[in-house]
Amino acid sequence: MNMRKYRLAWIVTGLLIAFALLGQSAIAEPTSAPAAATVAGGYWSTFRYEYVAGATFTPRTSVVEWRYPGGGCIYAASNPLQILNVPLSLPQGSRIDYLRIFFYDTSADQSNAWITIYDGAGGFTDLTHVASTGTAGYGTALSPFVGHIVDNASHSYVLNWQPNVAGSSMQLCGLRVAYRLPFDGTFLPIVTKR
Amino acid sequence: MHKRRAMWAMIVLALLLSGVTFTVLAEQVLNSSEEGPARPLTVVVGENEPDMDSRLAPVTEAVAEPRPLSEQEAVEGLRMAALEEDAPDLDGYTGPRRQAPVEIFSEPEGAERGDWSEFFLEPQPDQDAGALEQNDVGAAWSAFRYEYVAGATFTPRTSVVEWRYPGGGCIYATSNPLQILNLPLSLPQGSRIDYLRIFFYDTSADQSDAWITIYDGAGGFTDLTHVASTGTAGYGTALSPFVGHVVNNANQSYVLNWRPNVAGSSMQLCGLRVAYRLP
Numbered sequence: 001m002n003m004r005k006y007r008l009a010w011i012v013t014g015l016l017i018a019f020a021l022l023g024q025s026a027i028a029e030p031t032s033a034p035a036a037a038t039v040a041g042g043y044w045s046t047f048r049y050e051y052v053a054g055a056t057f058t059p060r061t062s063v064v065e066w067r068y069p070g071g072g073c074i075y076a077a078s079n080p081l082q083i084l085n086v087p088l089s090l091p092q093g094s095r096i097d098y099l100r101i102f103f104y105d106t107s108a109d110q111s112n113a114w115i116t117i118y119d120g121a122g123g124f125t126d127l128t129h130v131a132s133t134g135t136a137g138y139g140t141a142l143s144p145f146v147g148h149i150v151d152n153a154s155h156s157y158v159l160n161w162q163p164n165v166a167g168s169s170m171q172l173c174g175l176r177v178a179y180r181l182p183f184d185g186t187f188l189p190i191v192t193k194r
Numbered sequence: 195m196h197k198r199r200a201m202w203a204m205i206v207l208a209l210l211l212s213g214v215t216f217t218v219l220a221e222q223v224l225n226s227s228e229e230g231p232a233r234p235l236t237v238v239v240g241e242n243e244p245d246m247d248s249r250l251a252p253v254t255e256a257v258a259e260p261r262p263l264s265e266q267e268a269v270e271g272l273r274m275a276a277l278e279e280d281a282p283d284l285d286g287y288t289g290p291r292r293q294a295p296v297e298i299f300s301e302p303e304g305a306e307r308g309d310w311s312e313f314f315l316e317p318q319p320d321q322d323a324g325a326l327e328q329n330d331v332g333a334a335w336s337a338f339r340y341e342y343v344a345g346a347t348f349t350p351r352t353s354v355v356e357w358r359y360p361g362g363g364c365i366y367a368t369s370n371p372l373q374i375l376n377l378p379l380s381l382p383q384g385s386r387i388d389y390l391r392i393f394f395y396d397t398s399a400d401q402s403d404a405w406i407t408i409y410d411g412a413g414g415f416t417d418l419t420h421v422a423s424t425g426t427a428g429y430g431t432a433l434s435p436f437v438g439h440v441v442n443n444a445n446q447s448y449v450l451n452w453r454p455n456v457a458g459s460s461m462q463l464c465g466l467r468v469a470y471r472l473p
Binding site: 046047058060061062063083085086087089092097098100112114116118119120121122123124126127128129142144145152153155156157158160162176178 | 285292296300308344349
């Protein structure tokens with residue numbers, strides 16, 4: 001084997017080792033989100049979802065007329081500035097990360113969906129908001145990140161939708177809350193026999 | 195000679211390392227948390243009933259309405275599926291996290307508000323710090339969990355009732371106040387319902403009533419407990435007696451009820467909260 005072959009062989013060997021080492025480091029630290037994300041010092045599960053059909057929403061006041069167009073959707077036939085809602089029940093201590101709206105929208109306007117918490121004494125906070133967008137028909141949109149920790153002792157949670165437009169050009173087909181459960185498991189020490 | 199042996203040893207080592215790397219990377223791709231193609235559905239059922247445990251059976255697809263998916267809807271469905279890829283609310287998302295100030299949509303700020311500190315001067319029986327000894331069975335039950343629903347989510351049992359939203363998550367009836375508004379109550383199987391608490395706004399001389407009812411689906415029912423709004427001071431809260439009912443979702447449906455007894459904004463339901471424990 002002459003010097004040129006030696007060099008070539010060493011280069012190939014070096015490349016193979018570099019590939020193997022890079023691959024191993026990628027395995028050790030995946031760029032995708034790990035199964036248990038650690039945020040703000042705590043450990044959280046992968047996403048859980050609370051997904052409610054638009055057809056289950058009812059208006060906060062009886063002045064609204066509403067219709068069912070099919071596909072689990074709903075629309076207001078009158079008083080579209082009034083709000084339709086549904087209770088939101090999530091596990092104590094879980095973290096609300098996102099609200100996603102699924103809609104049918106052929107209107108130039110937009111509808112709004114959001115999460116509100118109430119304290120039972122007239123106090124409230126809107127946690128996040130997401131709007132239907134476009135005029136193409138079926139679509140979906142995502143809220144900004146929320147990061148709210150659920151406290152069922154102090155607050156009731158409600159999903160709201162305001163159509164803003166009367167008629168079937170603006171329909172709510174669903175709202176989906178993405179949340180995470182806290183990890184509070186006990187980690188036992190490893191016992192090894194020597 | 196030594197150089198050649200060393201080189202071959204390095205080549206063999208490199209090939210082994212590469213093989214391991216390929217294998218692990220391939221497994222990660224196959225076991226990715228990204229949603230894959232739809233799988234055939236199965237459900238655990240038992241006693242030949244589709245909503246009971248114990249045997250595997252194919253799901254019978256229920257048709258909610260006779261509306262076939264149009265071609266346009268199918269295309270839109272694909273578009274929505276494409277939108278789902280790499281979304282921040284899916285596991286595996288690696289992009290930046292967007293945060294934004296929240297606009298207020300619920301109602302204008304500045305409405306009258308109550309102050310709970312005057313009602314909770316001491317630990318309450320439906321709080322862990324105030325749980326009565328005789329109602330607790332030690333380690334057999336968890337600390338309190340709560341199902342807290344806003345009054346604004348209640349709807350009447352009959353369409354003869356008209357109702358309004360005064361703000362703050364409350365509700366009141368404007369007609370037929372003896373009719374009942376209700377809401378399904380969903381609690382974990384085997385949990386124990388200990389208390390029902392009402393949050394109200396009441397400036398009326400009358401009282402409104404709230405209670406939990408269980409139904410057996412064959413006309414049978416039982417009211418588990420009852421609590422009334424009291425006083426005329428405006429915002430307030432009241433607690434039911436201890437209940438101690440163990441939830442059996444296989445045999446009963448659970449419903450929260452409220453009867454205003456008075457029409458108008460002087461009698462509002464702002465919330466009901468069930469305190470329960472897990473086994």
